[in-house]
Amino acid sequence: MRPERVTQMLQQWSSGDREAAERVLPLVYDELRRMASRQLRKASGAPTLQSTAIVHEVYLRLSQEGGLQWPSRGHFFAFSAHLMRRILVEHARRRNRAKRGGGQVPVPLEEADERGELALSRNLDLLSLDEALTRLEALDPRKASVVELRFFSGLSLEETALELGVSSETVGREWRRARAWLYEALSSAEGGESPSPPR
Numbered sequence: 001m002r003p004e005r006v007t008q009m010l011q012q013w014s015s016g017d018r019e020a021a022e023r024v025l026p027l028v029y030d031e032l033r034r035m036a037s038r039q040l041r042k043a044s045g046a047p048t049l050q051s052t053a054i055v056h057e058v059y060l061r062l063s064q065e066g067g068l069q070w071p072s073r074g075h076f077f078a079f080s081a082h083l084m085r086r087i088l089v090e091h092a093r094r095r096n097r098a099k100r101g102g103g104q105v106p107v108p109l110e111e112a113d114e115r116g117e118l119a120l121s122r123n124l125d126l127l128s129l130d131e132a133l134t135r136l137e138a139l140d141p142r143k144a145s146v147v148e149l150r151f152f153s154g155l156s157l158e159e160t161a162l163e164l165g166v167s168s169e170t171v172g173r174e175w176r177r178a179r180a181w182l183y184e185a186l187s188s189a190e191g192g193e194s195p196s197p198p199r
Helices: 005-012 016-043 051-064 073-098 126-139 143-152 156-163 166-189
Strands: 106-108 123-125
Touching: 005 016, 005 073, 016 073, 016 126, 016 143, 051 073, 051 166, 073 143, 073 156, 123 126, 123 143, 126 143, 143 156, 143 166, 156 166
Parallel strands: none
Antiparallel strands: 106 123
16 A cells, blocks of 8 residues: 555544544554564563564554644654653563562664664663653754664664655764764763753
């Protein structure tokens, strides 16, 4: 099916058409599973979750939300990636509570860059990354979106540019600056300091 038809059904879903939601899910299901699988590979501390369960949880949350607008497939997948991030973070928090604060979830950020040239060269705990990304989102929403699409959704620079409606060069620049800021934020957090706003 053409992307335009999927977008049309997503817009009908946005307008409250529950039948459109039922019709569109099979059309986006495989891509949502691929996104969930990529996130699970990076969140290696979440072996009890399966990509199918994450997709079903995403669909449940989307169905319960009111007033969501999907002007394009990109908006839908970006929001779905955000929900997947929330689900993984909630799962990590529950596991940590069950272990009474133990058990970090390592996330190798270098996997997000095809060339492996990330400024972030160490493994990170998913909860720390989420906290830093939440702070970045408050300071610079577009940089946070780039990280979410590149790292959590696994999109290429070109795909991210298409989803955000900007050039690949802009995404590349934002990606480099966001990684540098996250590295500083995560390093500063260990010393109790806050990094400067990203440039």
